[in-house]
Amino acid sequence: MEIVRNLKYIALIKKKKTQGRAQAPFSKIKSNSIDEELKAKARLRHCIKEGDKYLSNCFGLLRDQNATGEVPLLSPTSFDSALLSRLTSFANSSISPPTLSSIHTNTSSQFTQPTVPVPHTPFQSFNNCLSQLALSMYCSKDLIQLDRLYNAVHQSTLQGHYLTADASSALIETYGHNRQIDQVREMYFNAHVALASLGSASASDQALKSISWTRVEDRMIIALAYCGFLEELAIHNNQLISSRAAPYADAYAAMIQHAHETTDEASAALAHFEEAIQH
Incomplete structure (x- = not known):
């Protein structure tokens, strides 16, 4: 019996040694994985820190339209030349139907009636670099960066450098998603300043202005829905319909989604749905 116990003890020791050798590679892999994860997190924190520094400099330079700074600004060659020439041409004429109808005052509404800002004095220039940055932050949820972008846009407009209409319309929807109505209204105003300053000499210019205007109104509908x-949303919707245009699918989805669960609003949501099917 003593011999049997010794043999079992020896077998148990050998088994533990074998298991230890078998587990060694897995332990090493696990250790390496933890090390790599820690290194990756450190790299991520470093990138975030450096990115924040870059954005701080970027916002300042873009706000001042300082093309001589260290931040590389977009060159005109990065744009389609025909589109760039249309975007940077100015006209004293205001937006006229069918691209923009005048908004009528609704005395029964409880909101402050927005006024379409026409006519406008042409501004100094479009801030194309800041416009590209605004487009890149479309529907962002980063409220801190959006506030910094808003301040940069505001300062730029004070100096006569406006965003393009498409960039302003992107910010309309972005601030709308975050329910920042004051920023929405200011970007809407800026968008119409940009539209009023676009050229209308050729058919392509008029088509570009019409498309941009439709996008501005469409995104205003989405923003107001959020x-x-x-009630104010209905005015912009009717403007599009009366101009032989129509909101896009996203705008109809926003109208239906954000209709309140009352009899009247449910009926309005159903009406929007039926209208969307027709268009």
């Missing part, structure tokens, strides 16, 4: 201004 902010809960459903």
